[in-house]
Amino acid sequence: MALHYDEIVRGSLAKQVADLIRAAILEGRLQVDERLPTEEELARRFGISRPTVREALKVLAAQNLIRSRRGPAGGTFVTRPDLDAAARTITDAATLLVGMGRFEIDEIVAARGQTEALCCRLAARNRTDEDLDAMAQELSLQQDETLNDEDFCASDVRFHRAVVQATGNGPLQFIMHAMIESFIPITNMLIYRHHERRRTIGAHQKIRAAIAERDEDTAAALMQHHVEGMRAVLDQALAHRRPEKPGGETI
Amino acid sequence: MALHYDEIVRGSLAKQVADLIRAAILEGRLQVDERLPTEEELARRFGISRPTVREALKVLAAQNLIRSRRGPAGGTFVTRPDLDAAARTITDAATLLVGMGRFEIDEIVAARGQTEALCCRLAARNRTDEDLDAMAQELSLQQDETLNDEDFCASDVRFHRAVVQATGNGPLQFIMHAMIESFIPITNMLIYRHHERRRTIGAHQKIRAAIAERDEDTAAALMQHHVEGMRAVLDQALAHRRPEKPGGETI
DNA sequence: TTTTTATATTTGTCAAACCTTTTGCGTTTT
DNA sequence: AAAACGCAAAAGGTTTGACAAATATAAAAA
Numbered sequence: 436m437a438l439h440y441d442e443i444v445r446g447s448l449a450k451q452v453a454d455l456i457r458a459a460i461l462e463g464r465l466q467v468d469e470r471l472p473t474e475e476e477l478a479r480r481f482g483i484s485r486p487t488v489r490e491a492l493k494v495l496a497a498q499n500l501i502r503s504r505r506g507p508a509g510g511t512f513v514t515r516p517d518l519d520a521a522a523r524t525i526t527d528a529a530t531l532l533v534g535m536g537r538f539e540i541d542e543i544v545a546a547r548g549q550t551e552a553l554c555c556r557l558a559a560r561n562r563t564d565e566d567l568d569a570m571a572q573e574l575s576l577q578q579d580e581t582l583n584d585e586d587f588c589a590s591d592v593r594f595h596r597a598v599v600q601a602t603g604n605g606p607l608q609f610i611m612h613a614m615i616e617s618f619i620p621i622t623n624m625l626i627y628r629h630h631e632r633r634r635t636i637g638a639h640q641k642i643r644a645a646i647a648e649r650d651e652d653t654a655a656a657l658m659q660h661h662v663e664g665m666r667a668v669l670d671q672a673l674a675h676r677r678p679e680k681p682g683g684e685t686i
Numbered sequence: 687m688a689l690h691y692d693e694i695v696r697g698s699l700a701k702q703v704a705d706l707i708r709a710a711i712l713e714g715r716l717q718v719d720e721r722l723p724t725e726e727e728l729a730r731r732f733g734i735s736r737p738t739v740r741e742a743l744k745v746l747a748a749q750n751l752i753r754s755r756r757g758p759a760g761g762t763f764v765t766r767p768d769l770d771a772a773a774r775t776i777t778d779a780a781t782l783l784v785g786m787g788r789f790e791i792d793e794i795v796a797a798r799g800q801t802e803a804l805c806c807r808l809a810a811r812n813r814t815d816e817d818l819d820a821m822a823q824e825l826s827l828q829q830d831e832t833l834n835d836e837d838f839c840a841s842d843v844r845f846h847r848a849v850v851q852a853t854g855n856g857p858l859q860f861i862m863h864a865m866i867e868s869f870i871p872i873t874n875m876l877i878y879r880h881h882e883r884r885r886t887i888g889a890h891q892k893i894r895a896a897i898a899e900r901d902e903d904t905a906a907a908l909m910q911h912h913v914e915g916m917r918a919v920l921d922q923a924l925a926h927r928r929p930e931k932p933g934g935e936t937i
Numbered sequence: 938t939t940t941t942t943a944t945a946t947t948t949g950t951c952a953a954a955c956c957t958t959t960t961g962c963g964t965t966t967t
Numbered sequence: 968a969a970a971a972c973g974c975a976a977a978a979g980g981t982t983t984g985a986c987a988a989a990t991a992t993a994a995a996a997a
Binding site for chain 2: 944945946947948949
Binding site: 473474475489503504505506507508509510511 | 976
């Protein structure tokens with residue numbers, strides 16, 4: 436009687452149901468925007484209770500696979516895969532890893548320098564005038580001396596995103612989203628005094644100019660130098676900052 | 687009386703609670719492996735019912751932020767950010783987008799060609815002997831003529847991952863994981879007849895040799911050519927394959 | 938001392954109801 | 968006839984209270 440006792444129960448009922456519905460969506464048995472049965476009906480069909488069904492649906496909703504609305508025309512619907520939502524998901528995952536110190540600063544800087552340099556090359560090839568305008572808009576914003584640090588950093592992020600956007604490559608934009616959104620905030624935490632800003636803006640301007648001229652090599656070299664140039668000042672800044680354990684009221 | 691009407695209610699109670707706990711974890715107010723109060727206690731503190739608390743916890747569990755165990759020493763614990771779990775998350779998100787046809791084949795091939803070529807450069811710089819061994823192991827596996835298509839594809843994926851691994855860069859490995867795991871299955875769906883296999887193996891061998899010699903340029907060029915060479919055969923294969931709507935029993 | 942048993946604790950599940958939002962229809966009013 | 972209003976039904980959102988299952992710890996028995 437040496438049968439396999441695994442696979443008989445793969446976890447909680449909610450997990451099993453979530454897996455079943457997820458599989459149905461991924462395999463196309465549930466079309467986009469199709470409406471699932473009501474929670475009560477699902478509970479009846481799976482032979483479980485409604486709270487358990489709801490736990491399963493919450494998991495799927497957290498993965499951006501379904502959405503729910505109330506009312507007679509409401510219900511649970513299969514969500515069209517959304518680039519922004521997916522990007523947010525991976526950004527959150529990456530941000531968590533970075534925030535918890537799973538990566539070395541050197542690694543992050545190197546990865547950003549290399550991948551963004553690559554994006555510069557492709558941007559120089561494929562950029563449109565609109566892409567250049569988007570970069571120019573952030574550059575003019577960054578000129579504003581009265582901008583506070585937070586807004587300056589946000590504009591910096593948008594500039595780097597504009598470069599990625601200019602590549603015109605969806606999959607690349609997708610993964611670079613995680614790179615930029617999750618790694619830049621760490622690198623931008625303490626720097627940006629006034630003369631730092633001037634240097635950053637100068638680098639951005641030269642990068643944009645090279646992309647405008649479709650000069651791949653120059654654009655890539657500039658970007659890599661720009662990103663990796665932040666390492667020294669970053670090391671110095673982080674050395675001063677000992678993260679004390681926050682004692683705020685917890686849950 | 688022109689006040690802002692947003693922010694009054696940000697969503698369901700479960701979502702609000704999930705956001706609160708998530709913020710507590712991300713801000714470090716809840717340490718890794720720290721135990722949260724029991725579900726009953728959380729319900730009391732937030733002034734909501736236990737099923738609602740459970741819905742919130744399920745969302746966080748789906749995001750790999752917490753885990754739960756039963757029993758006296760059980761409870762809900764903050765999960766240490768896990769590279770594999772995070773990689774699986776972003777791979778799932780990317781796979782969904784690819785599977786739903788949100789990206790063009792050309793885009794995918796171009797993105798893979800460029801990024802993997804970049805990885806080849808870094809691999810040539812930083813590879814260890816263990817990395818070369820890992821590639822060699824897959825190569826010898828791929829020589830086996832009796833290997834079925836599924837196993838051959840799996841080995842192919844592992845070879846590409848070995849190249850990424852050889853870069854020694856954690857953040858890069860993280861995002862390339864999504865690239866390789868989610869995009870390769872699509873590209874590998876219909877090809878790999880015998881003479882295709884020989885060509886693939888030959889390319890792999892040359893790539894590994896170039897990485898072994900620390901010849902960046904050659905390795906990168908070989909990889910890019912290898913990946914982008916699949917475009918023609920892929921276009922042809924996909925032209926024959928009209929995805930009919932599966933009529934299997936739905937939920 | 939080792940093994941077994943009991944017990945307390947905590948998550949997992951269930952059942953039945955009530956609340957809130959949304960929609961659509963029917964009525965009333967203009 | 969058209970617009971405004973109001974009501975009722977449908978569906979998700981929430982509550983209450985209970986029971987089931989797992990599991991670590993302590994107690995009891997061998």
